[in-house]
Each structure stands twice: as structure tokens, then as C-alpha cells.
Amino acid sequence: MKIKVCYILWFALSLGLASCELDNYEAPDSSLKGRIVYNGEPINVGYDQVYFELWEPGWQEKSPINVVVDQDGSFSALLFNANYKLIIPASQGPFISNPNDATQSDTILVNLNGNQTLDIEVTPYYMIRNPQFSVSGRTVSANFGLEKIITDANAKDVERVSLYVNKTYFVDLGNNIAATNINGGDIADMNNISLSVEAPAITPAQNYVFARVGVKISGVEDMIFSPIEKVQIQ
Amino acid sequence: MKKYIFIILSGLLAFSSGCDDEEFLAREPRNILLDEQIWQDETLVLSVLGDLYGRMPDYQSITQWGSYADFDEAFASAFGDYWRHRNTEYGFGEWSYWDYGYIREINLFIQKAEAATELSEADRARFVAEARFIRAGVYFELVKRMGGVPLILEPMTYDFSGDPSYLRHPRAKESEIYDFVISELEAVKSTLPADINTKSRATKGAALAMQARAALYAGSIAKYGQRTPSVSLPGGEVGIPADRAEGYYQTALKAAQEVMTLGYSLYKKKPDLGENFASLFYDKDNNPEAIFVEDYKTKSGKVHNWTIVNQPRYQAEEQEGGRINPSLNLVQSFEKLDNTYAPLPIQDANGNLIHYSDPTDLFAGRDARLWGTVILPGTQFKGKEVDIWAGFMLPNGNVVSSGGFGGRGDVNGDGIEEQVVGFSGPIDNLEFSAQTGFYIRKYMDPQPGSGQRGVQSDVWWIRYRYGEVLLNAAEAAFELGQKDLAAEYMNQVRERAGLIIPLTAADITFDRIVHERKVELAFEGHQLWDMKRWRLAHIVWDGTRMTVNDLLTGIGEAEDPSTMVFGMWPYKFYDGNGDPNQAEWNDWVFKIVLPSQVTNPDRFRLGNYYSEINDGIVNNNPLIVRNPNQ
Structure with missing residues (x-):
């Protein structure tokens, strides 16, 4: 009797192994x-x-x-x-x-x-042109221009421009340790916009942060950003 | 041989009972009641109707505690719910609702009730009216969440022809669903009893209160929908034309004013205004304010665990509680008695901590609804101090605390350990502790045993109450330019909260209306729908990270972002003299904290205004158009 149970188990195992091939699809490649x-x-x-x-x-x-x-x-x-x-x-x-x-x-x-x-x-509604990042102490500064791409009936205004700083490579509206904004109406020269913000203390300490600037376009939910820049801070 | 006898016998047996097929198959079932049996007895009909009442949907309610922590009203102090503060955005499918099975049963009920000849005419009319009231409520819930939906008013039946496409119906316009809700309630209000003591069945008051709310929602979508032109569909399934706003507001005001003639009044039984506001929600004895409720009863099986899951940890009757921690964002928005807004004063102008002799002094001179909505440090629940304090703070700013409820440590270096943290916390990252420094008071049941799993609570869930009707009337009047009237209605509600300096017509602004609903109706399941209909949700929950400075500015402003929930922890300040256990040697100081589990801001996208209709529904019925911005 003992042997029989053993056979059944082996049979069940082989069935189980075999079914792997029978009922699975190929992975997308x-x-x-x-x-x-x-x-x-x-x-x-x-x-x-x-x-x-x-x-x-x-x-x-x-x-x-x-x-x-x-x-x-x-x-x-x-x-x-x-x-x-x-x-x-x-x-x-x-x-x-x-x-x-x-x-x-x-x-x-x-x-x-x-x-x-x-x-x-x-x-795109706008493109960020020539973003430059600089650091003085712990203050990260950005300078950039904005080019309005869509100028016909679909044109939209700038709601605000923002500078975001984060300790990791994810830098945007919701992922930052420091941020600063200029409202669209307060931008004097679209070709020369400057923003700066001080990075708060980071624990554990690190001597670099990631920064980028973004533009919020009124009536458009997603922002457009500059490439992410890794900058050294003190 | 035995086997054959067995087979023959069982064959014989089978035939012997099959002689009279007709009778055998037509026997009356003993485990269910048939339609004919139900529809001749009013108590049986009432039990069918009771089932329909019991399935009315809510999003946030006393049986859905966790959803209160989805926005900025509260922090979820429970391990399995921290995700509510870590997510970066709301899914498009959240808050969706699509229950046509329920609607079919209501339609069947109406059809059968109208055909029931055995019932008295009065009973029959009331049953039909009640079912139509429930159906209007379900469509109201659908339109709030999904926008216009197929309006199905007959029970549909499949004819088994192989082609079910004739059962497909397109979405109605959003305005058509609101119009349906309003006209249904208008049609049934006079058939329903005008009895103000009937709370858990539909009454004239309940129909009018729902009508006022629905019309107000429709009016504000028409008006404030212009803020978000992209939240609309060309067929009108989402979005209401702006020119209809005034008509809806007039309907809302008229309906609310009609409720005022029925005899309801604000609950004012107790002299202590904070206590009075709390007992408005649990006092079921001749409560003049409740209009329509979902009722519960101990020992009947219909009970709920709101008190169990939210009771202060120190006086908990089980090893749990304290899950909802109201946020500092909400607490600080309760205004001062001179009708102004201000952050809680914890620092003087030079940035030094202000010392208080009693923790409740910090909250003195504020709206009494704060006490009735939130359990504050230094107050009592069920006759016992709630014991919320985060530790001892020493003059050099160091804090002596512990990581366990009521944990002990040595404060003054004399080698003797004393209690260094409250039995209710706050301890960061410890579930059930008051991680924001506050617990919830609204709907908490003061009865002994209400916090036990074997007993639970029978406090009712108030769906419509007179206070909200007054605020609905105030808002509708404000939008119609009748600011005097708006001030009159709002002042009634505010006076009950101890804000006895009346607002004048000039004081009534949109921000005031938004603020008043926020503090009066907190934790009553209104916030999401209000923010949606005013099209404020994507502005207030805009996904930006908050700093303490953001928190402290803009109180009382409708568009002030509030994306992360903060807390405020009380400390006993001990300067090294005397016995730290004795109250006379301690002052109280406070600190603002961001619970460490709050890692991401709330972000409400334009596609969240109307929940996603899932692909399964669209595949079954290709006539359904999808909601915008998803």
C-alpha cells in the first residue's frame, strides 16, 4: 500500500511538471x-x-x-x-x-x-531652450529660455515655471526636496528666465543633487521639463 | 448478485416517484417566498424594501473609515493603509460605481408594487414612492461619480434570441440624470409621509433634502464647470451648460426652503457646544436634525465597528483603535470666535515655543465644532483622559520619549523611570497611535461596549441632516446673489457652533461657503463631491509637495493647496525642577510634524473628475462613451 501512495505522488508530480508546458503562453519578446x-x-x-x-x-x-x-x-x-x-x-x-x-x-x-x-x-506647446544650472554653496540656480511652439488658435499661456531639486534622479512636481516658482504673468523675458532655490539639508549627507526646470502650461495637466542635471553642492 | 438487486431497486424507486410529474415539479418551495406570497402582505413587502434601503451606496461612511484618509482630512494610522499617503496619484477608476443589478431590482420592485392588488392603496403608493426615492438616490450617486449614465427605468429582460444588442443603451446627458433625480423627488415628495420622526425610511423631508443637494450639485457643475473646459464631452454625458446654473440653484433654494417648513431644527440639546455637536451624531432619541439615516441596532446583527477601529488607544476596549487621525490641515481651519482664521499659536513672534498650562488652552477660543469633530489632546473620551502626548521636552530642546504606548524612561536623571509618552501616543509609525496628535470624535459611540468586537456600535449614519440643508440653502442663495439670505442661513449653523458674531451679507464669499462646509461637514462623506462639483479638486490636490509654511498660510482660502497631511504633537515641558510626574511642574509646548509615512502629495488629475467606466462595461456595450481626460 505504501508503495502505491508513492507511485501516485510521483505520477502527480510528473503531471504537474508536464502541465507547465501545456498551459503557459510564450512571453512577449x-x-x-x-x-x-x-x-x-x-x-x-x-x-x-x-x-x-x-x-x-x-x-x-x-x-x-x-x-x-x-x-x-x-x-x-x-x-x-x-x-x-x-x-x-x-x-x-x-x-x-x-x-x-x-x-x-x-x-x-x-x-x-x-x-x-x-x-x-x-x-509641444513650449520648448525649454538652453537650460544652464549653476551652484553657489547650496543654492541651485537655473537659467533658461522658453520658445513658444504653438502660436495658432491652440496656443496656451504659461501658468508658471518651476525649478525642482531632488536628492534622487526623480525630479518633478511631486518628487522634490526644494522647489520654487515664477508665475507666468511675472515672466519679463521669455528668453532669459532665472530661478534659484536652496537645497535643504539631506540625511544621509550627499554632495550632489539633481535639478531640472519645468513649465506648467495653463489648461494642460502634464508639465514639460528640461533634461535632468546632476549638480555638486556643498 | 447483490449489485443487481440494488440497481433494480433504485430503478423502481426512480419510477415510483415519477408517476405524477406535474405535482412533483410544481411543489411549493419551503425555503423561499414567492412573489404572490410577498405581495399580499405589507410586512413582507417592507422587508424586501428594507433590503433595497440597506444597499444604498456611500463612498465615505462610518463603515468605510479608510477612505477618509484619501484626501487631506485625516491620516490613516494603520499599517495596511499607509499607502493612502504614499501614492502619487489617484487611479482613474477610483470612486467608480456601476450597479445596474441593484437598479434592476428596484425597477422590478416598482413594477410589482404597481401591480399588487392585495395591498391597501395607501401602502402601495408609499412603497412605490419609497422605491422611486431609492432609485433617485442611486442615480444621483451614479451621476456624481460617473457623469451621465444609461437611464434604465424598466426591468430589462433578455429574450434568448442570441442577440442581446437591443439591451444596450447609451449614456444620458449629465444634466438629464440630474433632471431625472429632481423630477422623481418632486413627484414622490407628497406621497411620502411628512413625519419628521421617521428617519430610516424615505419621508417628504428626505426627498426634498436630496432634491436640494442634487440641484445644488447640478448648478455648481454648470457654473464652475467653466473652470475646466476639458472636463466635458461633446454629447453632454459630462458637463452641464453654464446657462442652466441659475435654474438649478433656484430649485435647490426652493427645495431647501420647503424642508425648513416641515419642523426640523438644529440639534441644541446640550449646553456645552462641543459636546452638543458630538451628540448630534449619536443621539437617536428625538433628534430634530437628522432627516434620513441608515440605522443600526445592537444585538440585531446590524451593527458597525466605527468606534472599535477609531477609539483612542488608551481607552480602547480591544487591542486596536485610533485609525483615523484628523489632520492639522483640518484642525487649524476651524476659525476663531471673532470669525477670523489663524494657525494654532505655538510660537511667538521670535520663534520661541509658547508654553501652555493645559494642552486644551491651545485650542481655546475656537469654533466649538472642533471639539465635536476631533478628540484633542487633554480632553476625555468615555470619562477618561485620552493621554495624547509625545514626550518630555527639556529646556535645551532635547526630547525624552519612548517607542511604545505609555513607554517609560528617565527624564531627570534621578534613576527613576517615569511614563514619557502617552498611552495613545503619538508615536511616529506606530499604528493606532495618534500620529497626527488627534483622534476622531464624530460618530464615536460613548456607550460602554461600543468598542468591543462582540457588541459593536449602533450609532446611525446620517445621510441627510438639517444643518446641511441650511448650508445648501445658503450656497444656493449666495450663487443667486441673495447674500442677505445666505448670511441668515449660515449664521444659524454658525451660532450653534458658538460663532455668535453674525456674518453680514458682505462677508459671504465663495471661500466662506467652501470653508463652512469643510468644518461643518467634515467626516460626513461630502468632501470629495464638493471639491469635484466646484472643480477645486485639481487645484487643492495639485500634486505639489507642501512645506510647513504652505500649511500655515492660506487658511480659509478655497484654492489653497493641501496635498499632505500634517500633525501637531504636544510635549510636556520639564525644566528640571520638581517631580516630572506632577502636573504643576510641567508646561505644554507643541510641534508641527509630518508623519513619516506621508511621503507623497495627493494629485487629483482632470481625468479623476469622472471615474473611468471600465473596459468590461464598454466591451459589453459599445454605445458607452468613455469619460474625458483618461
């Missing part, structure tokens, strides 16, 4: 990588703030795959090979999607077959 760009320049956005959707037509149940855009405007996703429709929801990003010829709309067709790199051209 094609990567879609790229950046959100304007004339080839990446659009920097907040951490975990901007995403776009990939829809795969042909299935009975429709549900998008959300792809999050990183702070430097890049994205990457591991996917199955398929024909996807890429849509940036209107509420996402400090930019307007460009229409393309293939679909006569802002939907982008992505025929994924193996690894692919795709830069998505969009039109």
Missing part, C-alpha cells in the same frame, strides 16, 4: 522602443505622468496596453508581434499629437515584427 520628440529633440516629462495606449484590433474584448513615457521622453515595451494602433490620449502630455498620412488622424499604425525603434513626433 519583441521590444518597441523610442522617444517622444519634437524635430528630433526628446520631450522631457514628469516621472510616471505621461502614457500612451496600444490597441490591438481583432480581439473580441478591447482593452489597451498602456506604455508609460520615462522622464527623458523615452519609452520601451515588450510586446507580441502584431499590428497595433498607437494613440496618445488627448489629455496626455504637454503637446498635441501630429496627424499622419497613413490614418489621416493622430493614430499611428505600428506593425511590430521583431524589435523596433520608433520616435513619435509631436508638437
